[in-house]
Amino acid sequence: MPMPKTEAPGRLQAELMARGVRMTRQRRTILGVIETAKTHLDASQILRKAQRLDPSIDRVTVYRTLKLLKRHGLVDELDLLHLRGDGHYYERRPQRDHLHMACLRCGKVVEFESRLFERLKGEVERECHFHIMLTRVEMGGYCANCRT
Amino acid sequence: MPMPKTEAPGRLQAELMARGVRMTRQRRTILGVIETAKTHLDASQILRKAQRLDPSIDRVTVYRTLKLLKRHGLVDELDLLHLRGDGHYYERRPQRDHLHMACLRCGKVVEFESRLFERLKGEVERECHFHIMLTRVEMGGYCANCRT
DNA sequence: TTAAGTGCAAATATTTTGCTGTCAC
């Protein structure tokens, strides 16, 4: 489904501009793709979707934009246990951390937020004297539909 | 430090043989490297260490052996947040799952076992109707020495 | 004996870099 050419600037774009990052046509497009994604996309999928909106966008620009977003802590990088290849998947960094459960059979990825995980982070900070900046939790297993 | 040529068969080797997997000289060497590793090694590091014991070992054989071990659930694959490149790191699958804390400044990786994490898995199994087979937890942040 | 495994070469996949011209501010 095509996206309107002139879209309300999303949170990512606003965040970057607030930090004084130069906003180009290409970046706006790529950020839009990431913000409106309904699933976790990898670099190639982001490229394909971006090129539907602006065919001149280059693969390299996608990588550079992803790197920029990572540097600013605005996206998280996942590999979803490599169920679908060796690349990485991206999602806007959420307010609260969440876990990713990937079904080893059907490949579906479900997210889960948990108080217990927040407590676990607290425990790590205290016990390990480790100041957590980002987390990444991926679990492989079988979802309700696929479990035998 | 060089390893004795004839080593007591480690747990990995025993596990594979119990499952009827053919045991070759090369595999024995590679399994030995993984079992005696003191840190998380990537494919290239495993290759280098294996070649010190048997220079004829090929990179491809390392990848094939790692794939075999993954298929049998005998090693876990990590990427340690790509602090040291885009490859993957391997560790023998532990009795109890643990978390990996990687320092964004010095790169040190610390492991942590937690009851709370076991409870979290239980919660996921119940709430999400998801049967967990493997987990992977990586946290980036600053260790006691590096935190400002 | 023979199916599975190995090394070698080449292919594929993913990401990065160098350079030149362009654009946001």
Next chain:
DNA sequence: GTGACAGCAAAATATTTGCACTTAA
């Protein structure tokens, strides 16, 4: 105007595949 950014080509990195020879069981 100028420093940051884009596109293109090529390189670098990581992993897999095809094939002929070798070896564990």
